[in-house]
Amino acid sequence: xxxxxxxxxxxxxxxxxxxxxxxxxxxxxxxxxxxxxxxxxxxxxxxxxxxxxxxxxxxxxxxxxxxxxxxxxxxxxxxxxxxxxxxxxxxxxxxxxxxxxxxxxxxxxxxxxxxxxxxxxxxxxxxxxxxxxxxxxxxxxxxxxxxxxxxxxxxxxxxxxxxxxxxxxxxxxxxxxxxxxxxxxxxxxxxxxxxxxxxxxxxxxxxxxxxxxxxxxxxxxxxxxxxxxxxxxxxxxxxxxxxxxxxxxxxxxxxxxxxxxxxxxxxxxxxxxxxxxxxxxxxxx
Amino acid sequence: xxxxxxxxxxxxxxxxxxxxxxxxxxxxxxxxxxxxxxxxxxxxxxxxxxxxxxxxxxxxxxxxxxxxxxxxxxxxxxxxxxxxxxxxxxxxxxxxxxxxxxxxxxxxxxxxxxxxxxxxxxxxxxxxxxxxxxxxxxxxxxxxxxxxxxxxxxxxxxxxxxxxxxxxxxxxxxxxxxxxxxxxxxxxxxxxxxxxxxxxxxxxxxxxxxxxxxxxxxxxxxxxxxxxxxxxxxxxxxxxxxxxxxxxxxxxxxxxxxxxxxxxxxxxx
Numbered sequence: 001x002x003x004x005x006x007x008x009x010x011x012x013x014x015x016x017x018x019x020x021x022x023x024x025x026x027x028x029x030x031x032x033x034x035x036x037x038x039x040x041x042x043x044x045x046x047x048x049x050x051x052x053x054x055x056x057x058x059x060x061x062x063x064x065x066x067x068x069x070x071x072x073x074x075x076x077x078x079x080x081x082x083x084x085x086x087x088x089x090x091x092x093x094x095x096x097x098x099x100x101x102x103x104x105x106x107x108x109x110x111x112x113x114x115x116x117x118x119x120x121x122x123x124x125x126x127x128x129x130x131x132x133x134x135x136x137x138x139x140x141x142x143x144x145x146x147x148x149x150x151x152x153x154x155x156x157x158x159x160x161x162x163x164x165x166x167x168x169x170x171x172x173x174x175x176x177x178x179x180x181x182x183x184x185x186x187x188x189x190x191x192x193x194x195x196x197x198x199x200x201x202x203x204x205x206x207x208x209x210x211x212x213x214x215x216x217x218x219x220x221x222x223x224x225x226x227x228x229x230x231x232x233x234x235x236x237x238x239x240x241x242x243x244x245x246x247x248x249x250x251x252x253x254x255x256x257x258x259x260x261x262x263x264x265x266x267x268x269x270x271x272x273x274x275x276x277x278x279x280x281x282x283x284x285x
Numbered sequence: 286x287x288x289x290x291x292x293x294x295x296x297x298x299x300x301x302x303x304x305x306x307x308x309x310x311x312x313x314x315x316x317x318x319x320x321x322x323x324x325x326x327x328x329x330x331x332x333x334x335x336x337x338x339x340x341x342x343x344x345x346x347x348x349x350x351x352x353x354x355x356x357x358x359x360x361x362x363x364x365x366x367x368x369x370x371x372x373x374x375x376x377x378x379x380x381x382x383x384x385x386x387x388x389x390x391x392x393x394x395x396x397x398x399x400x401x402x403x404x405x406x407x408x409x410x411x412x413x414x415x416x417x418x419x420x421x422x423x424x425x426x427x428x429x430x431x432x433x434x435x436x437x438x439x440x441x442x443x444x445x446x447x448x449x450x451x452x453x454x455x456x457x458x459x460x461x462x463x464x465x466x467x468x469x470x471x472x473x474x475x476x477x478x479x480x481x482x483x484x485x486x487x488x489x490x491x492x493x494x495x496x497x498x499x500x501x502x503x504x505x506x507x508x509x510x511x512x513x514x515x516x517x518x519x520x521x522x523x524x525x526x527x528x529x530x531x532x533x534x535x536x537x538x539x540x541x542x543x544x545x546x547x548x549x550x551x552x553x554x
Contacts, residue, residue, distance in 0.1 A: 049427040059429035062366035117325040123547035124325045131335035214553025217356045217513045218349040
């Protein structure tokens with residue numbers, strides 16, 4: 001058998017290696033991974049300083065405009081952790097409000113394992129949060145420019161009419177855990193990145209800025225767009241939850257689609273497409 | 286301003302500052318992100334580096350923010366509750382107790398430092414000066430907000446009376462309240478701001494809250510409003526105002542009580 005034939009057979013079985021992720025995509029991906037880790041855990045530290053979320057300009061102390069409250073409540077059975085969401089009370093002892101072992105309970109909303117620092121320190125939480133906030137925004141700016149120029153935005157992020165047409169089939173594939181490895185993103189994949197980059201990232205940045213009294217003076221429209229500083233704080237928290245959900249699905253999909261291949265493509269840029277991929281598609285870069 | 290929660294965190298950080306890991310260890314039963322606890326040490330090199338992001342925030346906000354741009358003002362109908370008291374709510378120093386018993390009749394605001402003519406003002410004199418009333422939103426560093434109506438004399442007016450010298454860069458507010466009582470004695474609250482915020486139209490020395498005299502819990506007889514920054518900048522129970530070129534020699538040198546405990550000097554975010 002000639003080496004050429006062997007190579008062709010190999011390609012048909014294993015699929016071809018294609019250059020899938022540009023250096024800009026890969027670097028900003030890992031910068032964000034680090035930033036979001038620190039932003040999440042320092043953000044939860046900041047949240048613990050006042051673990052209630054409201055709708056409106058201000059926080060109701062003499063009236064109730066809270067949509068979420070976490071805290072410790074003294075009951076006949078001792079201290080219990082309570083979480084109130086839209087008026088519904090849930091006993092979250094062990095997780096939210098009261099956590100840790102019974103002989104050494106911690107009375108914090110979010111348990112210390114999920115905050116930076118692990119002990120209560122709002123000042124440090126803010127230092128960490130704002131540092132990584134700047135890096136996060138800088139990376140988004142770099143990514144946006146690079147992706148606009150190299151076509152990543154148009155090709156992989158913005159959904160086209162064909163993506164919407166292909167959506168039902170793609171949903172059916174996902175439901176059956178049937179993943180094919182293509183050079184290009186499939187409709188659901190595109191849509192989820194679209195939601196993250198075009199909706200969640202700008203939303204979490206702008207609602208974060210709305211919490212800044214300085215920025216509210218510089219850009220007063222922020223308060224009008226989000227319906228007040230406290231609503232903005234609530235949206236900021238909600239966007240965080242959606243990003244955490246995205247992260248979980250993202251990691252599960254990497255595991256299901258082939259962690260070695262996926263990690264290689266996000267580290268080196270090279271991705272092995274499925275054997276069924278047309279060589280034409282694979283060759284395009 | 287500040288609260289019990291904040292005070293607790295402050296005490297924890299001081300313990301860390303003194304090099305004890307007991308506080309961390311006791312809270313680390315769930316041990317997750319404790320490997321980043323070193324960031325809580327106020328003298329840690331990494332922390333000092335990432336803290337500089339706040340200098341960037343200060344510069345960028347000063348660039349974006351016109352010097353005289355106002356914080357949002359609200360309508361009467363948006364005052365739906367009393368101003369939530371926070372931090373010190375009942376100072377126990379002898380000096381303050383005496384003034385309070387006399388209903389602040391003998392109170393005099395001292396204004397000095399880098400000024401041409403140091404002066405002092407009684408509460409009646411302050412009330413007779415041009416006043417400004419504003420309904421604004423108080424944003425606490427903890428995350429909550431509260432809308433209230435504040436009445437007072439613009440700080441710019443006072444600064445013009447005493448004539449600020451060109452070397453002056455900051456206004457320091459010294460306070461009556463012993464926010465912390467230690468074995469070494471009382472720690473009094475203090476704060477500082479730059480002259481841009483000091484001369485801002487909404488920066489007032491408030492003696493009135495929601496159409497009444499400023500209550501003790503909210504800083505009687507006089508507190509400052511710096512509406513484009515967070516609550517901890519807005520010192521209550523002001524005893525004197527000092528114009529300085531640097532605050533390095535005051536307190537622990539960071540420009541305020543909470544700043545000395547790791548909070549950012551610029552609290553526009």
